Amino acid sequence: MSTPLLEINDLHARVEDKPILKGLSLTVNEGEVHAIMGPNGAGKSTLSYVIAGREGYEITGGSIKFRGQEITEMNPEERAAIGLFLAFQYPIEIPGVGTATFLRTAVNEQRKARGEDELDAIGFLKAMRAAAKPLNITDEMLKRAVNVGFSGGEKKRNEVLQMTMLAPSMCVLDETDSGLDIDALRVVADGVNALRGPDKGFLVITHYQRLLDYIVPDFVHVLADGKIVKSGDKSLALELEKTGYVDIQQGLTA
Amino acid sequence: MADQTKFVDEGIAWLAANAPQDAGIADARVAGAKALAELGLPSKRVEAWKYTDLRRFLGASNSNAKASCLTDAVSPQITLSKGGAMVGALPSGVAHADRTDFAITDGLSALRSGAATGSVALTIEEGAAEPLHILNEGGANAVAITVKKFATLTLMESSVADGLSQTLLSITLEDGAKLRHVRLKDSPADSADLTELSVTVGRDATYEQVSVILNAGQTRVTVDANLSAPGCHMRMNAAALLDGQDHFDLSARTNHAIAHCDSHQLYKMVAADKAHGVMQGLINVAEGADDTDAHLLSKSLLLDATATIHQKPELTIFADEVVCSHGATCGALDADALFYLRSRGIPERQARALLIAAFLDDVLLPLADWPDGERLAAILREALQARFDAIVKGAGA
Numbered sequence A: 001m002s003t004p005l006l007e008i009n010d011l012h013a014r015v016e017d018k019p020i021l022k023g024l025s026l027t028v029n030e031g032e033v034h035a036i037m038g039p040n041g042a043g044k045s046t047l048s049y050v051i052a053g054r055e056g057y058e059i060t061g062g063s064i065k066f067r068g069q070e071i072t073e074m075n076p077e078e079r080a081a082i083g084l085f086l087a088f089q090y091p092i093e094i095p096g097v098g099t100a101t102f103l104r105t106a107v108n109e110q111r112k113a114r115g116e117d118e119l120d121a122i123g124f125l126k127a128m129r130a131a132a133k134p135l136n137i138t139d140e141m142l143k144r145a146v147n148v149g150f151s152g153g154e155k156k157r158n159e160v161l162q163m164t165m166l167a168p169s170m171c172v173l174d175e176t177d178s179g180l181d182i183d184a185l186r187v188v189a190d191g192v193n194a195l196r197g198p199d200k201g202f203l204v205i206t207h208y209q210r211l212l213d214y215i216v217p218d219f220v221h222v223l224a225d226g227k228i229v230k231s232g233d234k235s236l237a238l239e240l241e242k243t244g245y246v247d248i249q250q251g252l253t254a
Numbered sequence B: 001m002a003d004q005t006k007f008v009d010e011g012i013a014w015l016a017a018n019a020p021q022d023a024g025i026a027d028a029r030v031a032g033a034k035a036l037a038e039l040g041l042p043s044k045r046v047e048a049w050k051y052t053d054l055r056r057f058l059g060a061s062n063s064n065a066k067a068s069c070l071t072d073a074v075s076p077q078i079t080l081s082k083g084g085a086m087v088g089a090l091p092s093g094v095a096h097a098d099r100t101d102f103a104i105t106d107g108l109s110a111l112r113s114g115a116a117t118g119s120v121a122l123t124i125e126e127g128a129a130e131p132l133h134i135l136n137e138g139g140a141n142a143v144a145i146t147v148k149k150f151a152t153l154t155l156m157e158s159s160v161a162d163g164l165s166q167t168l169l170s171i172t173l174e175d176g177a178k179l180r181h182v183r184l185k186d187s188p189a190d191s192a193d194l195t196e197l198s199v200t201v202g203r204d205a206t207y208e209q210v211s212v213i214l215n216a217g218q219t220r221v222t223v224d225a226n227l228s229a230p231g232c233h234m235r236m237n238a239a240a241l242l243d244g245q246d247h248f249d250l251s252a253r254t255n256h257a258i259a260h261c262d263s264h265q266l267y268k269m270v271a272a273d274k275a276h277g278v279m280q281g282l283i284n285v286a287e288g289a290d291d292t293d294a295h296l297l298s299k300s301l302l303l304d305a306t307a308t309i310h311q312k313p314e315l316t317i318f319a320d321e322v323v324c325s326h327g328a329t330c331g332a333l334d335a336d337a338l339f340y341l342r343s344r345g346i347p348e349r350q351a352r353a354l355l356i357a358a359f360l361d362d363v364l365l366p367l368a369d370w371p372d373g374e375r376l377a378a379i380l381r382e383a384l385q386a387r388f389d390a391i392v393k394g395a396g397a
């Protein structure tokens, strides 16, 4: 068996002295799509930030390996360059930095870090337009500052555009579906599905089962109180939709 | 007391004996020295000088003036230096005369007059469209610029002086005149700069200024803007990148003397290491200056805990039906934005540079409407970027 793409083992992490992740383990192999569901405050976003290397999220135990390599000591840009991507639950607005400039800088910095040639301006523009079109992202949006004045749906589509352009091998999507109407959800899901492949892995965090009708997962996990408390196939998501998270939480405290 | 008086007289005698060729300059020095003995220099106990210690300015070293990146756009036609004002071939429509008025009103102007090196008066006639570039390499020089009725001018001013430079720039805009003024400050770290800028804006006239401060050394710029006739417009923007021991003080007083004028001021400072930025901005709306539209915003970024920023926007209003605003913000780089950029693979240093450039960039926006302004903006952007790269390299070492 080949080395897992992402292997998280007994991960403990805290924010401002507050333990949030309490022994979380999860393995994503190449070609697999894993969904993580769980109640608000369970630690889903915390998990995504810890994987991406955000400052202030302190790992107090366990390990995160990417293709067998320990990444917990790497900074965010190094993690991005080896193929990790996080689509933010709440994408950040950056006034004064144009979307196209931002994308081009990111693409070329990652290429540089991997020892590849930078894309020239024309090559980049072509690739960006080709990626933007199916996501209904207009040239006008690409000229605006990153996420500034974007609607909720536009921000989420912009996340998928970045993911497409950066072509990561392991994508973590943090509630990319929340706040989207059904048409926007389809556009986003199509964008994600287009990136699926035998050498790619996905960790799709969602609060609702709905997204999983469009991005069909191989495995579904329930995250509650900082741990994976239940795992199954996609039928688990349907079951959760019926019973809600209450049973799980009660099960934990009982 | 009598001894002190005698000492002043001896000093004045020495100045007279060592007087420069130009009789006007010699007179200005004697008058300055006499006035200084009476007036003295303002200490930090004076409210307007609370954040700036003049004694540090007097300790400036003579080294060599720097080069100006604006020279790439227009080569300077006038050079100010310790040897006085050198006037070369001027653009058509620009006339000049020697001028020796050092206008002593306080200790600071007395000091400048006492050190006088040269002066020049310029008159811009209608139709002068070519930019005028003044390169300031130091000394104590007085420049007066009058933009005649309906005339327009783009004025580029590069202050690259070493030592203690003291400049008086008096600008008068006649009715309907338009002056676009770009100021660059890029001097050696051990230099000091006392600049006084007075602007009088006439009926329906427009004054626009964009300043970029790359290397401040010790700098105090005092601006006195007078909106003196109906329908005048003023815009002043400044972006300052401060590092090391840099001290930059921009003290601007805007006087809305009459109704129906507008003024817009945007100041942005970024301070690293032990740098100190000061923005004191007073807007005065005089009695009867109704329908005034006056705004001042000062925003600062502190890159290190050792850097200091003081911002003091003030507004005094004695008129009715005015739309005025003033405000100041100060903070650190947005950590969320920094993480977002880095999570996309942009290295920390470059991510910081992008955010700082974005923070400063709207200061340059007015240039977009200037003839050839895009080129000026590109030069200034590149210079800011280079300066920032130098700052982070220094910090990373």
Ligand SMILES: Nc1ncnc2c1ncn2[C@@H]1O[C@H](COP(=O)(O)OP(=O)(O)O)[C@@H](O)[C@H]1O
Binding pocket: A015, A016, A018, A020, A038, A039, A040, A041, A042, A043, A044, A045, A046, A047
């Ligand atoms: N920056 C932070 N500072 C303090 N507490 C935080 C911070 N981020 C998250 N938390 C806390 O951590 C817990 C998990 O939050 P989060 O990971 O956002 O949950 P989820 O994404 O599952 O809704 C919550 O109790 C939340 O209040």
Ligand SMILES: [Mg+2]
Binding pocket: A044, A045, A046, A089, A174, A175
């Ligand atoms: Mg969350």
